[in-house]
Amino acid sequence: MAHDLGFWTLQALNALQLSMLLFLLSIGLTVIFGLMHFVNLAHGSLYALGAYFAASLAAVGGYWMGFFLAPVAVAGVGILLYSGLIKRMRKSGPMAQVLVTFGLIFVLLDLTRIVWGDLALAIDVPAILSGRLTFLGVEYPTYRLFIIALGLAIFAALAFVLGRTQIGAMIRAGVDNDAMAACLGINVERLFFIVFCVGCALAGLSGAVAAPLLSVTPDMGLQILIPTLIVIVIGGLGSLKGAIAGSLIYGFVQTFGAVLAPQLASVLIYALLAAVLVIKPVGLFPAKG
Amino acid sequence: MFRHTALRYAVLVLLASAALFQAFTAEYFGLEILTEILILAMLVLALDIVAGFGGMVSLCHGALMGMGAYAYAILSTTAGIAPPVAMAGAVALTGAIAWAIGAICSRSHGIYFIMATLAFGQMAYSYVFEAPIFGGDDGLGGISRLDLSFVGIDLNDSRSFALFCLASLGAIYGASVLILRSGLGRSLTGVMHNEQRMRALGLTVWRVKADVFGLSGMIAGLAGVLAAQHIMYISPGLLSWTVSGEALVVVILGGLGTLVGPLVGAAAFVVLKHELSAVTTYWHLVVGALLIAVVMSRANGIFGWIEARWGARIDRRLTDATRKPEAKEVLGDA
Amino acid sequence: MLETRNLDKSFGAVHVTRNVSLKLERGERRVILGPNGAGKTTLFNQLVGELTPDSGSVHLAGEDVTALPVAKRARRGLSRSYQKNTLFDGLTVEENLGLAAAVHTGNATQLWSDSLAKPEVREIVDEVAEQVNLMPYIHAKVSEISYGVRRQLEVGVALATRPLVLLMDEPTSGVGPEMSKGFHDLLNNLPRDLTMLIIEHDMGLAFDVADTITVLNYGEVVFDGLPEAARGSKLLKDIYLGSWEDA
Numbered sequence: 001m002a003h004d005l006g007f008w009t010l011q012a013l014n015a016l017q018l019s020m021l022l023f024l025l026s027i028g029l030t031v032i033f034g035l036m037h038f039v040n041l042a043h044g045s046l047y048a049l050g051a052y053f054a055a056s057l058a059a060v061g062g063y064w065m066g067f068f069l070a071p072v073a074v075a076g077v078g079i080l081l082y083s084g085l086i087k088r089m090r091k092s093g094p095m096a097q098v099l100v101t102f103g104l105i106f107v108l109l110d111l112t113r114i115v116w117g118d119l120a121l122a123i124d125v126p127a128i129l130s131g132r133l134t135f136l137g138v139e140y141p142t143y144r145l146f147i148i149a150l151g152l153a154i155f156a157a158l159a160f161v162l163g164r165t166q167i168g169a170m171i172r173a174g175v176d177n178d179a180m181a182a183c184l185g186i187n188v189e190r191l192f193f194i195v196f197c198v199g200c201a202l203a204g205l206s207g208a209v210a211a212p213l214l215s216v217t218p219d220m221g222l223q224i225l226i227p228t229l230i231v232i233v234i235g236g237l238g239s240l241k242g243a244i245a246g247s248l249i250y251g252f253v254q255t256f257g258a259v260l261a262p263q264l265a266s267v268l269i270y271a272l273l274a275a276v277l278v279i280k281p282v283g284l285f286p287a288k289g
Numbered sequence: 290m291f292r293h294t295a296l297r298y299a300v301l302v303l304l305a306s307a308a309l310f311q312a313f314t315a316e317y318f319g320l321e322i323l324t325e326i327l328i329l330a331m332l333v334l335a336l337d338i339v340a341g342f343g344g345m346v347s348l349c350h351g352a353l354m355g356m357g358a359y360a361y362a363i364l365s366t367t368a369g370i371a372p373p374v375a376m377a378g379a380v381a382l383t384g385a386i387a388w389a390i391g392a393i394c395s396r397s398h399g400i401y402f403i404m405a406t407l408a409f410g411q412m413a414y415s416y417v418f419e420a421p422i423f424g425g426d427d428g429l430g431g432i433s434r435l436d437l438s439f440v441g442i443d444l445n446d447s448r449s450f451a452l453f454c455l456a457s458l459g460a461i462y463g464a465s466v467l468i469l470r471s472g473l474g475r476s477l478t479g480v481m482h483n484e485q486r487m488r489a490l491g492l493t494v495w496r497v498k499a500d501v502f503g504l505s506g507m508i509a510g511l512a513g514v515l516a517a518q519h520i521m522y523i524s525p526g527l528l529s530w531t532v533s534g535e536a537l538v539v540v541i542l543g544g545l546g547t548l549v550g551p552l553v554g555a556a557a558f559v560v561l562k563h564e565l566s567a568v569t570t571y572w573h574l575v576v577g578a579l580l581i582a583v584v585m586s587r588a589n590g591i592f593g594w595i596e597a598r599w600g601a602r603i604d605r606r607l608t609d610a611t612r613k614p615e616a617k618e619v620l621g622d623a
Numbered sequence: 624m625l626e627t628r629n630l631d632k633s634f635g636a637v638h639v640t641r642n643v644s645l646k647l648e649r650g651e652r653r654v655i656l657g658p659n660g661a662g663k664t665t666l667f668n669q670l671v672g673e674l675t676p677d678s679g680s681v682h683l684a685g686e687d688v689t690a691l692p693v694a695k696r697a698r699r700g701l702s703r704s705y706q707k708n709t710l711f712d713g714l715t716v717e718e719n720l721g722l723a724a725a726v727h728t729g730n731a732t733q734l735w736s737d738s739l740a741k742p743e744v745r746e747i748v749d750e751v752a753e754q755v756n757l758m759p760y761i762h763a764k765v766s767e768i769s770y771g772v773r774r775q776l777e778v779g780v781a782l783a784t785r786p787l788v789l790l791m792d793e794p795t796s797g798v799g800p801e802m803s804k805g806f807h808d809l810l811n812n813l814p815r816d817l818t819m820l821i822i823e824h825d826m827g828l829a830f831d832v833a834d835t836i837t838v839l840n841y842g843e844v845v846f847d848g849l850p851e852a853a854r855g856s857k858l859l860k861d862i863y864l865g866s867w868e869d870a
Contacts, residue, residue, distance in 0.1 A: 099537075100581050106574065111574065278393055471738070490723045491695075
C-alpha cells in the first residue's frame with residue numbers, strides 16, 4: 001500500500017475530525033460522571049435531539065440559527081430531565097441510574113420518531129463553510145476543518161475554565177471530593193445542575209454540528225453511544241485530559257485501522273478497550289487516583 | 290443463596306401450566322410467541338445468575354447467545370457435524386469463551402464491568418459481521434433442528450419444538466437452582482456481598498467469577514442454539530448489544546436475583562411487545578417508561594415488588610397447611 | 624509462627640511502617656498497642672497481603688509469604704478480622720460461618736454439592752458458633768443481630784477458616800466495657816495452640832489477653848516485651864499520657 005503524504009494527511013484530518021466530534025460529546029458525559037457519579041446513557045439521545053432541533057431550526061432560520069439555538073434547546077431538555085428524574089436518582093446506586101437512563105433512551109427515541117417521523121432529515125452546510133480549503137497541501141472540506149477548529153476551541157475554553165477560573169476550581173474540588181467541597185461552602189447541588197446543563201448543551205452542539213455530515217435519524221443517538229462510552233472508559237472517567245486522549249485514540253485507531261487493516265478495523269477498537277480495562281481497569285487518565 | 294419460597298413455587302407452577310396450556314392449544318402464531326418467550330427466558334436465567342447472584346451486570350449475554358447460534362450453524366451446516374454433537378460443541382465453545390471473558394473482567398467492577406463486557410460483546414459482533422465465513426450482514430440460513438425422530442418426535446413441527454424448548458428451559462431452571470445452591474453458588478453470593486472478605490478467607494475470587502460466568506455462558510449458548518434452530522436462519526443482529534440490553538431490561542423488570550422473576554419478565558416482555566406493536570409502532574416508549582417507573586419506584590421488578598409486598602402473607606397462606614411457619618428458616622435444605 | 628523482618632512502608636512523605644520486626648511463637652497471644660495513626664492497621668494489611676511493603680518480608684510458619692496474594696496467605700493459615708465489620712450482610716450467621724468453613728475445607732468451588740450440607744463444614748460452623756457464643760443467633764440474618772453480636776461474628780468468620788494465626792483488628796471496637804470483658808473471656812477460651820495478634824485500644828483489657836505486648840508509635844516498634852514490663856514503662860505513659868491510667 002503505497003500512499004503519498006497527502007493521503008496520510010487526509011486520513012489524519014479525518015481522524016482528527018472524528019475525534020473532535022466525539023470529544024464534544026464525551027466531555028459532557030465524563031464530567032457529569034466525575035462530578036455526580038452519574039452515568040447518563042441517554043447522553044447520545046441528547047445528541048440526536050440536538051441534530052433534530054438544528055435541522056428544524058435550520059429550515060426556519062438557516063444553519064446558524066440551528067447551530068446557536070439547538071444547544072440551548074437541548075440544555076432546556078436537560079433541565080427538564082434533571083428536575084424530573086435525575087435529581088431524584090442522585091442517591092440511587094449506579095445500576096439504577098444506568099437503567100433509568102437506559103429507559104430514557106427508549107423514550108427519547110420514540111419521542112423523536114413521533115415528533116419528526118422515521119424519515120431521515122438532511123441539513124445543508126452553510127454557504128460560507130461549503131467549499132474546500134487547501135490545508136497542509138491537501139484539499140479538505142471547509143466544514144470538516146470547521147469542526148476540528150470548533151473542537152479545539154471548546155477544548156481550550158474548557159481547559160481554561162476548569163484550570164484557571166473559580167468555577168473550574170469548584171468543579172475540580174467537587175470531582176475530587178464532593179462532601180469536602182460542600183463543607184467548603186460550595187453549593188454542590190447548583191454546581192451539578194450547571195455542569196449537567198453545560199454537558200447537555202455540548203451534546204446538543206455536537207448533534208447540530210454532526211447533522212450536515214450524517215443524515216439525521218432517530219437511532220443516531222444509539223449509534224454514537226457506544227463510541228462515546230468507549231472514549232470515556234479508555235480515557236478514564238471524569239477528566240478533561242481523559243476525554244481528549246480517549247477521543248484522539250478512538251478517532252485515530254478507527255480511521256487508520258480502516259485504512260491499514262480493513263478486516264480488523266471494527267474489532268480493533270474493542271480489543272483496545274479490553275486491553276486498557278485489563279491493564280488499567282479505571283482508564284488511562286482517571287480524575288481520581 | 291437462592292431459596293424457593295411457597296410463592297416462588299406457586300408462580301413456577303402457574304407459569305409452567307400456562308406454557309403447557311399454550312403449547313397444546315395455540316395455533317402457529319401463538320406457538321411462535323411461546324417459543325420466543327422460552328428462549329428469551331433461558332437467556333435471562335443465564336443473566337440473572339451472574340447479575341442477580343454475582344453482581345456481574347453483563348452486557349455481553351446477547352453476544353454469547355449469538356455465539357452459540359453461530360457456532361451451532363457453522364458446526365451443523367458448514368462442517369456437517371450431527372446436530373446433537375454440534376449442539377454440545379456450540380454450548381461448550383460458548384461456555385469456554387464466556388469463562389475467558391469472566392476471567393479477564395473479574396477485576397473490573399460497576400460501570401467498568403459493564404463496559405468491559407460490552408467491549409467483548411461488540412468485538413464478537415463486529416467480527417461476525419466482517420468475517421466471510423459467517424455470511425456477514427446476510428447471515429446464515431438452512432439451519433436444521435435436532436432430529437428426535439427415533440423417539441417419534443418431529444421437531445420441525447412448531448408444537449413439538451415449543452414443547453422441546455419448554456423441557457429444555459425446565460431442565461436449565463433446575464440446573465440453575467443447583468448451581469446457585471452448590472458450594473460455588475454460595476461462594477458467588479459471598480463474593481457479591483463482600484469480595485474483599487471472601488479473598489481474605491482464602492477464596493480465589495477470579496476463579497469463582499470465571500466459573501460461574503462460564504456456566505452462565507453455556508446456558509446463553511444453549512439459548513442461542515435453540516434460537517438458531519427455531520428461526521433456522523441467523524444474522525449478526527443476534528449479537529448486537531441491544532439484545533443484551535433488552536435481556537437486562539427483562540431481568541430488571543422481572544426482579545433481579547429472584548430467578549423466577551426474570552421468567553415472569555420474559556413472558557410479560559414478549560407478550561407486551563407483540564400486543565403493543567400491533568397497536569402502535571412506538572412500543573419502545575412504553576417499555577422505556579415502564580422501566581423508568583419500575584426502577585424509580587425502588588421495587589425489585591414486578592415479581593420482587595409482589596414478593597416484598599405480599600410474599601410473607603402468601604407464603605403463610607400456602608404453607609399453613611403443609612409446613613411449620615418457621616420452615617423458611619431451615620437451612621441447608623437443598 | 625508469624626514473623627516480620629524489617630517491614631517498611633511509606634505513603635508519599637508519610638512513613639507508616641518503620642523497620643518493623645516481630646516474631647510470634649506458636650500459641651503466643653500478642654497485643655499491639657499504640658495511639659491512633661500509629662500504623663497498627665497498616666501493619667495488619669501488610670501481614671495479610673492487602674498492602675505490599677516497600678521493603679522487608681513476612682514469614683508464616685517458616686516460609687516467606689511476602690510475594691503471595693491475600694487469598695494464598697489465607698489458605699496457608701493466616702486469617703484476620705476487621706475493625707469495621709466486614710460481613711455478608713444479607714446472609715445468616717450460619718451462612719457467614721459456612722462460607723469461611725467451605726473455603727477452608729475446599730468446598731467453596733464445588734459445583735456438585737452444597738457446601739453447607741457437608742459434614743466437615745457443619746462441624747466447623749457448629750464448633751465456631753459455640754466458641755464465639757453465636758449459637759442463639761445461628762439462623763438470624765446479620766441485619767437482625769445487634770452490633771455486639773456482629774463483632775463476635777466478625778471474629779467467628781475469621782476463626783472458621785481454622786487458621787494457624789489469627790489477626791484481630793480491635794475486636795471490641797465500639798462495644799461497651801462490660802461486653803468487652805466478656806469478649807476477652809471468649810478470646811481466652813480459644814484453643815491454646817492458636818497464635819493470635821490483636822490490635823487493642825483499651826490497655827486494661829489488653830492485659831487480660833496478652834502474653835506479650837508490642838507498642839507501635841509513628842510506625843515504629845517502641846516497646847516489645849511482657850505485659851508486666853509494659854505496665855511500668857515510662858515510655859508508654861508518655862505515649863498514652865493519661866489515657867491509660869484510667870483503664
